[in-house]
Amino acid sequence: MDKTTGKPAVQHKNPLARTLLEKLDYDQLTNCMRCGFCLPACPTFSETGMEPASPRGRIAMMKAAVDGIMVPDQQFEDQMSLCLGCRACEPACPADVKYGQLIEQTREAIEEHASHSLPVKVVRRTVFKHLFPKRGSLKLLGGSLSLYQKSGLRRAVRSTGMMKLLPRSLSEMEAVLPEASSKGVVERLGTFYPAQGEPIAKVALFRGCIMDVMFANTNVNTVELLSAAGFDVYIPESQVCCGALHAHSGEMKDARKLAATNIDTFKQLEIDYIVSNAGGCGALLVEYDHLMQEDAAYRDPAQWFASRVVDVSTLVVEKGRIPTFAQPEAPLQDSKLKVTYQDSCHLRNVMKGASAPRVLMKQVANTEFVEMAEADRCCGSAGIYNIVQPEMAGSILEHKMEHANNTQAGFMLTSNPGCLLQMKLGIEQHSCNHDMQAMHIVDFLHERMVKSQ
Amino acid sequence: MLNETAVRQLRECVGETYFRTDQEALIAHSYDGTPMLQALPDGVIYPKSTEQVSEIMKIASSHRIPVVTRGSGSNLCGGTVPLQGGIVMVMHRMNRILEVDLDNLTAVVQPGVITGQLISHVEGLGLFYPPDPSSMKISTIGGNIAECSGGLRGLKYGTTKDYVLGLTAVRADGSILVTGGKLTKDVAGYDLTKLLVGSEGTLAVITEAILKLIPYPKTKKTMVAMYKDIYGAARTVSSIIQQQIIPATLEILDHPTIRVVDDFANIGLPLDMAAILIIEQDGEPEVVERDIAKIQQICREELADRIEVAQDRQEAEQLLTARRSAFTALARLRPTTILEDATVPRSKIAEMILRTNAIAQKYNVNIATFGHAGDGNLHPTATTDARDLEEVHRVEEAFAEIFEAAIELGGTITGEHGVGVVKAPYLEWKVGEAGIEVMQGIKHAFDPLNILNPDKIFAKERKKRVVIQRG
Numbered sequence: 027m028d029k030t031t032g033k034p035a036v037q038h039k040n041p042l043a044r045t046l047l048e049k050l051d052y053d054q055l056t057n058c059m060r061c062g063f064c065l066p067a068c069p070t071f072s073e074t075g076m077e078p079a080s081p082r083g084r085i086a087m088m089k090a091a092v093d094g095i096m097v098p099d100q101q102f103e104d105q106m107s108l109c110l111g112c113r114a115c116e117p118a119c120p121a122d123v124k125y126g127q128l129i130e131q132t133r134e135a136i137e138e139h140a141s142h143s144l145p146v147k148v149v150r151r152t153v154f155k156h157l158f159p160k161r162g163s164l165k166l167l168g169g170s171l172s173l174y175q176k177s178g179l180r181r182a183v184r185s186t187g188m189m190k191l192l193p194r195s196l197s198e199m200e201a202v203l204p205e206a207s208s209k210g211v212v213e214r215l216g217t218f219y220p221a222q223g224e225p226i227a228k229v230a231l232f233r234g235c236i237m238d239v240m241f242a243n244t245n246v247n248t249v250e251l252l253s254a255a256g257f258d259v260y261i262p263e264s265q266v267c268c269g270a271l272h273a274h275s276g277e278m279k280d281a282r283k284l285a286a287t288n289i290d291t292f293k294q295l296e297i298d299y300i301v302s303n304a305g306g307c308g309a310l311l312v313e314y315d316h317l318m319q320e321d322a323a324y325r326d327p328a329q330w331f332a333s334r335v336v337d338v339s340t341l342v343v344e345k346g347r348i349p350t351f352a353q354p355e356a357p358l359q360d361s362k363l364k365v366t367y368q369d370s371c372h373l374r375n376v377m378k379g380a381s382a383p384r385v386l387m388k389q390v391a392n393t394e395f396v397e398m399a400e401a402d403r404c405c406g407s408a409g410i411y412n413i414v415q416p417e418m419a420g421s422i423l424e425h426k427m428e429h430a431n432n433t434q435a436g437f438m439l440t441s442n443p444g445c446l447l448q449m450k451l452g453i454e455q456h457s458c459n460h461d462m463q464a465m466h467i468v469d470f471l472h473e474r475m476v477k478s479q
Numbered sequence: 480m481l482n483e484t485a486v487r488q489l490r491e492c493v494g495e496t497y498f499r500t501d502q503e504a505l506i507a508h509s510y511d512g513t514p515m516l517q518a519l520p521d522g523v524i525y526p527k528s529t530e531q532v533s534e535i536m537k538i539a540s541s542h543r544i545p546v547v548t549r550g551s552g553s554n555l556c557g558g559t560v561p562l563q564g565g566i567v568m569v570m571h572r573m574n575r576i577l578e579v580d581l582d583n584l585t586a587v588v589q590p591g592v593i594t595g596q597l598i599s600h601v602e603g604l605g606l607f608y609p610p611d612p613s614s615m616k617i618s619t620i621g622g623n624i625a626e627c628s629g630g631l632r633g634l635k636y637g638t639t640k641d642y643v644l645g646l647t648a649v650r651a652d653g654s655i656l657v658t659g660g661k662l663t664k665d666v667a668g669y670d671l672t673k674l675l676v677g678s679e680g681t682l683a684v685i686t687e688a689i690l691k692l693i694p695y696p697k698t699k700k701t702m703v704a705m706y707k708d709i710y711g712a713a714r715t716v717s718s719i720i721q722q723q724i725i726p727a728t729l730e731i732l733d734h735p736t737i738r739v740v741d742d743f744a745n746i747g748l749p750l751d752m753a754a755i756l757i758i759e760q761d762g763e764p765e766v767v768e769r770d771i772a773k774i775q776q777i778c779r780e781e782l783a784d785r786i787e788v789a790q791d792r793q794e795a796e797q798l799l800t801a802r803r804s805a806f807t808a809l810a811r812l813r814p815t816t817i818l819e820d821a822t823v824p825r826s827k828i829a830e831m832i833l834r835t836n837a838i839a840q841k842y843n844v845n846i847a848t849f850g851h852a853g854d855g856n857l858h859p860t861a862t863t864d865a866r867d868l869e870e871v872h873r874v875e876e877a878f879a880e881i882f883e884a885a886i887e888l889g890g891t892i893t894g895e896h897g898v899g900v901v902k903a904p905y906l907e908w909k910v911g912e913a914g915i916e917v918m919q920g921i922k923h924a925f926d927p928l929n930i931l932n933p934d935k936i937f938a939k940e941r942k943k944r945v946v947i948q949r950g
Binding site for chain 1 (some may be wrong): 501504506507512513519525551571572612618659806807810811815864866
């Protein structure tokens with residue numbers, strides 16, 4: 027008898043079910059043993075206690091939709107949107123089910139049939155088609171945001187209470203946004219920055235889109251840290267957004283277009299590593315091989331690209347010369363400066379880079395690294411999740427801040443811009459210790475590296 | 480389908496949020512950890528107290544609605560799959576540790592408490608709750624009690640049944656039954672506590688449990704021994720016990736498992752070994768040292784090829800990696816993993832493993848065996864693909880023969896997973912006609928309408944698995 031290991035032969039009347047059948051990897055659906063080991067790892071399951079809000083439940087629904095046992099309805103779509111995409115279920119899974127791929131395939135299918143309301147359409151089109159793929163528009167946005175922030179307009183807007191007209195989640199976010207800038211890392215440092223001392227390897231910085239507008243300083247600090255650790259740093263100018271937000275929202279075509287541009291750009295350079303300083307970007311970059319696997323022309327180059335992607339902390343710890351980080355003793359006797367850390371889910375679960383940041387923090391003089399309880403649990407930022415799912419994101423953040431406050435740390439460090447903003451928001455809303463400062467780990471280390479030079 | 484009156488009454492009882500009949504809820508409660516088994520319930524209910532459970536059972540009785548209780552749905556015998564539809568009762572909201580009594584060394588818990596969390600909680604108080612099923616990070620105490628879960632520490636410390644002192648349970652008609660207490664001795668009538676432990680949700684709904692705790696062992700030491708001859712490993716197990724040493728854990732991995740584990744974890748296991756034993760002893764430091772020294776001596780006498788003793792916790796963790804990876808490594812081989820638990824007297828493990836290997840060859844299927852050598856509770860694990868019906872059929876035939884072999888060797892069809900629906904066709908082989916008759920009498924006394932987890936434990940006939948959907 028022939029092996030029947032393909033997809034089920036179901037004729038679906040429902041168009042979404044048909045697309046799900048076409049897009050979903052049925053082998054992965056079959057691989058789920060339903061053992062339940064993913065449940066305690068899942069933030070939305072912990073918050074709700076409801077099986078449908080767990081990876082096992084979501085996979086069961088995907089499979090049921092494909093098998094024709096359920097018709098994928100609005101509730102199905104909502105449940106798929108409720109997933110943070112934090113991927114914490116993947117390391118917990120004995121059977122190595124690629125849940126991240128399944129949720130992306132599901133969202134892509136949903137997106138194909140989605141009829142968004144007009145405002146949502148406008149926002150999505152602006153964000154996915156115009157803003158993120160085009161550096162010019164982002165810089166323009168950075169410039170106008172910067173103007174808005176610096177010109178007194180922001181003060182004026184805030185004082186008139188215009189912000190109250192925005193959804194709460196957006197207005198709260200606006201309050202913690204850093205100073206934007208139209209000058210990115212290339213404008214400040216050029217496209218090459220040499221290693222200090224004997225070069226260990228040639229690396230290229232992935233500068234990101236949001237990173238280079240909202241956190242351009244972090245990009246500059248990343249380059250200087252890499253140089254101090256012994257790396258020649260290239261910053262290719264024609265690189266674009268990584269496509270992560272597109273991929274997580276089901277806009278796969280756009281994601282692949284951006285990936286192709288990035289692969290072409292970096293492939294021209296003779297480099298050993300492609301360095302990311304944002305877990306969210308890094309996790310997609312490291313999976314470009316999977317993203318492009320259907321594209322024969324890009325299959326090999328995508329593998330070349332993905333195999334070189336590494337997070338800045340991991341590269342410095344594993345291949346670099348770790349610089350000296352000075353920190354004056356805390357004013358109170360024998361009270362060391364306390365530092366804690368919120369994992370970037372994508373850095374931890376996809377790039378497997380949870381240990382290096384901790385190694386670096388422990389290197390800083392006169393500093394005590396305090397492990398926060400459930401540091402490995404998503405903070406609720408998750409790309410644009412905190413904007414589209416404010417309620418769930420809010421309750422996740424509230425629990426997160428309980429643990430953060432218990433550490434009594436002066437600094438809350440992160441490895442991803444989304445997490446950083448979320449932690450700033452958390453400190454703003456829930457911190458009993460407003461002296462706690464949220465920072466990108468690179469900025470924190472850079473500050474102390476400069477002090478020691 | 481549930482009738483409208485029943486739906487209204489159930490909603491009134493627990494509130495809008497906690498009784499669901501939507502598609503999503505039904506799909507998400509149509510399975511457990513058992514491969515190739517799926518059946519949709521008609522509703523899902525989340526009670527928050529014994530009183531609510533009692534109310535729900537009264538409604539279910541008056542409308543003759545089947546009720547299946549569920550913790551985390553991690554069991555492997557189909558015990559929580561609602562074969563006759565009806566209501567799945569999820570115990571997650573009843574998840575509080577109500578009391579830890581340091582005078583009596585007991586804990587009072589609700590059924591929805593995650594076992595691993597209970598264990599950490601009591602260990603934080605310097606106490607010990609030994610039953611440690613491999614699913615303890617996810618499984619609930621209620622589920623452990625319903626299935627009488629075992630674990631790695633069964634040989635020395637016993638299983639769940641040895642730690643349940645008393646229960647509050649709701650019968651099918653809604654009446655509340657309280658058994659046992661914070662008592663070591665209690666012979667007032669039949670031992671209903673023990674009867675309910677392992678009753679798989681077919682007799683009553685457990686809503687509260689009094690558990691026995693013991694002092695936490697002071698130290699622990701870990702070692703491994705590897706054998707080219709499986710009989711050497713088996714004789715080692717027997718000799719250890721003969722010399723009156725009862726190790727805290729005594730685990731075995733057979734040759735197919737060793738190969739798969741090393742492939743997966745790259746820990747440099749020698750691939751020419753027939754078996755690896757993982758041995759731990761805990762207790763007073765001097766006793767532990769003495770026992771581990773004696774065990775090493777026995778391993779040498781039985782011609783172990785390699786013996787390693789961990790010098791600290793970190794090394795111990797490394798030695799335990801092989802055993803901890805076994806399930807994961809096997810699960811990654813093929814899409815479908817069927818983990819069974821045929822159990823034999825300790826003296827028969829070598830024979831059982833060899834017979835399992837021979838049966839796997841005969842049917843041309845992949846079966847690797849690992850498990851708890853110290854108590855004879857083995858896990859022959861088949862890796863297959865649910866979509867290959869012909870191969871799945873051969874796997875089922877092979878398992879039938881494995882159960883037969885276990886019984887022949889004086890063992891049983893299930894050591895810790897339960898009968899559920901998967902083992903129902905084989906139950907009579909183990910307990911005989913008289914056993915079935917007595918058990919059915921007990922079932923009838925507790926649940927005359929047969930609404931509590933119907934179609935479990937007792938097979939309608941000796942037949943293959945009831946597969947509704949190859950889910």
